Amino acid sequence: MDTDLHQIIRSNQPLTDDHCRYFLYQILRGLKYVHSANVLHRDLKPSNLFLNANCDLKIGDFGLARTTSETDFMTEYVVTRWYRAPELLLNCSEYTAAIDIWSVGCILGEIMSRQPLFPGKDYVHQLRLITEVRYPDFSHRKVPENPLDVL
Numbered sequence: 001m002d003t004d005l006h007q008i009i010r011s012n013q014p015l016t017d018d019h020c021r022y023f024l025y026q027i028l029r030g031l032k033y034v035h036s037a038n039v040l041h042r043d044l045k046p047s048n049l050f051l052n053a054n055c056d057l058k059i060g061d062f063g064l065a066r067t068t069s070e071t072d073f074m075t076e077y078v079v080t081r082w083y084r085a086p087e088l089l090l091n092c093s094e095y096t097a098a099i100d101i102w103s104v105g106c107i108l109g110e111i112m113s114r115q116p117l118f119p120g121k122d123y124v125h126q127l128r129l130i131t132e133v134r135y136p137d138f139s140h141r142k143v144p145e146n147p148l149d150v151l
Contacts, residue, residue, distance in 0.1 A: 002053055005107070006046035009114055019055065020111050026057040027104055034059065035097045038068045044103035045083045046110060068097070081126050082106065082116045089127050 005023065008015070027049065034041055041048075041062065048061040085102035087095050109117040120126025 003051055004047050005049040005051060005057070005111070008051060009046055009110055015111060015114075020108065022055060023049075023057060023111060024104070024108055027059070027107065030057070030059045031097075031100055031104065034065075035100070039065050040068060040095075040097055041065050041100050041103075043080065044100055044107065045080045046107055049107070081123070082119055084126065086127070086130060089123055089130075 027044075031041070031044075039062075041059065041064075043061060043064040044059070048059065050058045050060050081089075083103040083106045085095070085099040088099060106117050118126060118129040120129050
């Protein structure tokens with residue numbers, strides 16, 4: 001793979017709505033496969049999503065992945081804080097594939113705004129950012145009147 005999504009987001013390369021849709025489609029399709037094998041990735045973030053020149057995306061870095069049956073390994077130490085689901089921040093002992101979907105939502109927001117949605121400095125700050133629900137700055141792009149049009 002040529003690069004990762006983090007590098008693309010940080011670059012000056014324009015990202016159209018079609019790019020956003022295609023990246024989202026590939027991430028969700030890959031996650032569907034991973035989750036169908038009862039595996040939670042647990043560390044989805046732009047730097048773990050690899051791209052080639054055709055914008056073909058592959059999910060990588062399964063170092064923190066666990067099967068859903070490995071309940072004794074379901075630790076809170078997963079996912080870079082900015083992409084961590086609230087149930088992980090609140091130290092819930094059990095969680096589901098929804099934690100990966102939360103990360104995908106954070107990644108989509110970052111693709112569209114070119115900045116992290118919830119760049120918390122620590123756990124408390126992270127939770128505060130999530131509960132305040134501030135809208136990202138989309139001033140650099142034309143946002144559809146209906147944001148669901150991107151999907």
